[in-house]
Structures are given as structure tokens and as C-alpha cells.
Amino acid sequence: MTAIAVADQLQHELESHGITADVVNGYGLAVVSVWHGLLVWTNGDLFWWRTGWNDRRDRPVFASHSTADPNRAARRIAARYWDLRSAPDGL
Structure with a gap:
């Protein structure tokens, strides 16, 4: 699959964890912007x-x-997201 396709899948999986993310595509890579x-x-x-x-x-x-399992990747990323959100400085 292309980078943008798997980034879109991850974005969708993150939504199921209550996390809104943006996807940016270019030069054969994609970036999912989750949090600062x-x-x-x-x-x-x-x-x-x-x-x-x-x-x-x-x-x-x-x-x-691996992008073959975006659901588990989203769980791991969601855990990091909630750790960052709960940090005193938000970082």
C-alpha cells in the first residue's frame, strides 16, 4: 500500500481512540500529525x-x-498521546 493509504488507515484507527489527527503526504512519505x-x-x-x-x-x-497492523500501532500511539497529554507541560 502507499504511504498515504496506510496513513489514512492509521488516522481512522486513532479516531476510534478519540484522537483527531491530520495527514500530510509528499515525496513518497506521509506524516500523521497527532499532537505537539x-x-x-x-x-x-x-x-x-x-x-x-x-x-x-x-x-x-x-x-x-509494521503498517500491516494499523490497529495495534494506533493503540501504541494512543498510549504515547495520552502520556504526552497528561504531562505537566503537555509535551
């Missing part, structure tokens, strides 16, 4: 998103999930 600091990228095969920061290596930490 929570962008989910896809190339059609994988979803990936930032989950934190590694102070020791001074770089972000990412999680990924």
Missing part, C-alpha cells in the same frame, strides 16, 4: 514516531510498528 511533539511517519511499510530522548547519546529515541 508526536508525528508519526510512514513510508508504506513502517510507522515510526519519537518516544523520548537519550541524554547519553544526545539524540531522540524512536518506536516503530
Whole structure:
């Protein structure tokens, strides 16, 4: 499937968790904008998103999930979304 098609599927799955997201497409990739600091990228095969920061290596930490299972990916992303929403600074 194309990146935009799987991004649209993820957007639909996130709606079932009460999360509204936007989809942007271009250059063979698609981005699902979920929340400030929570962008989910896809190339059609994988979803990936930032989950934190590694102070020791001074770089972000990412999680990924196969696009073959957008429902489970949406559950994982929804968990991250609710963690970010409940953080004192909203980030």
C-alpha cells in the first residue's frame, strides 16, 4: 500500500481512540500529525514516531510498528498521546 493509504488507515484507527489527527503526504512519505511533539511517519511499510530522548547519546529515541497492523500501532500511539497529554507541560 502507499504511504498515504496506510496513513489514512492509521488516522481512522486513532479516531476510534478519540484522537483527531491530520495527514500530510509528499515525496513518497506521509506524516500523521497527532499532537505537539508526536508525528508519526510512514513510508508504506513502517510507522515510526519519537518516544523520548537519550541524554547519553544526545539524540531522540524512536518506536516503530509494521503498517500491516494499523490497529495495534494506533493503540501504541494512543498510549504515547495520552502520556504526552497528561504531562505537566503537555509535551
